[in-house]
Amino acid sequence: MRRIFVGMLLIFLNFNINIGNSVLGLIPTFIGYFVMRGGVAEMAATEPGTRFARVRPFVTAMTAYTAVCYALDLLGASAELGGLGAVLGLVSTAASLYVAYCIVRGVADIENGEGRDLDAARLYSVWRAFAVLELAVVVLSVLLPALALVCAILLFVVAVMFLFAFNRSKNLYYA
Numbered sequence: 349m350r351r352i353f354v355g356m357l358l359i360f361l362n363f364n365i366n367i368g369n370s371v372l373g374l375i376p377t378f379i380g381y382f383v384m385r386g387g388v389a390e391m392a393a394t395e396p397g398t399r400f401a402r403v404r405p406f407v408t409a410m411t412a413y414t415a416v417c418y419a420l421d422l423l424g425a426s427a428e429l430g431g432l433g434a435v436l437g438l439v440s441t442a443a444s445l446y447v448a449y450c451i452v453r454g455v456a457d458i459e460n461g462e463g464r465d466l467d468a469a470r471l472y473s474v475w476r477a478f479a480v481l482e483l484a485v486v487v488l489s490v491l492l493p494a495l496a497l498v499c500a501i502l503l504f505v506v507a508v509m510f511l512f513a514f515n516r517s518k519n520l521y522y523a
Contacts, residue, residue, distance in 0.1 A: 349391060349518040352451060355384025356514060359444075360507050369424030378415035381407055384447075391454065398457035403450035410443055434490070441486050445479050448510075455517050466520045471513045478506045 358380030365372045385407045392401035417440070420426040426433055452475045456468035481503040488496035 349387060349521050351387025351390060352384050353387075353511075353514055353518050355380045355382075355387055356448075356511060358383060360511060364421075369428075371421035371424075371426070373418055373421065376414070376418050378411050378418055381411040381414055385411055388451070395454070395458050395461075397461065399450045399454040403447055403454070406443060406447050406450070410440075410447060413440065413443075438486055441482055445482060448475060448478070451514075455514075455521075458521065464520070466517045467513065468517065471510075471517050474506065474510045474513045478503070478510050481506055 358375055359377050360380075361375050362377060363374040365374065385404065388400050388404050388407050391398065392404060417426065417436075420429075429436070452468070452472050455466050455471055458464065459466040459468045481499050484499045485496050485503055488499055
C-alpha cells in the first residue's frame with residue numbers, strides 16, 4: 349500500500365509550466381501511475397480476492413495514456429486536439445476515478461475480509477466528495493468557468509483530505 353500512496357502523491361501533486369502551447373509537467377502523472385501499478389500488483393498478490401487485481405489493467409492503461417498525454421503536452425500538440433481533447437479529458441477523469449474507487453473498495457475488502465479496522469468508511473466518503481468535485485470541475489469548466497475555479501480549489505482541499513485518509517488506512521494496514 350505504500351507504493352499506491354506514493355503513486356497517489358505523484359498523481360495529485362501536478363505542477364506544470366506553460367511555454368506557449370507546450371506544457372512541461374514537473375512531476376509527470378505517468379510516473380505516479382507507474383509507481384501505483386507496482387503497489388497494486390503487490391496488494392493483489394498479498395490480498396487475493398480484493399479489487400486490486402481487477403484494477404491493475406486500468407492502472408497500466410492510465411500509465412500509458414498519461415505518458416502519451418505528457419508527450420503531446422510537451423510538444424504542444426494537445427492544444428491542436430480541440431473538442432477531442434475535452435472528450436479524452438473526460439474519459440481520463442472517469443478512468444482515474446474508477447482506479448481510485450477500486451483502490452478504496454480494495455481497502456474495504458481487506459477490512460471486511462480480515463475484520464480489521466482500516467477506516468474504509470471514512471476513506472470512501474472522502475472519495476465520494478472527491479469524485480463529485482472532480483466531475484463538477486470538468487462539467488463547469490465548459491459551462492461556468494468561474495464556478496469551476498471555485499470547485500477546483502475545493503477539489504484541491506478534498507484531494508489533500510483523501511491523501512490523509514488513505515495514509516491513515518495504509519498506516520492501519522501495516523500496524
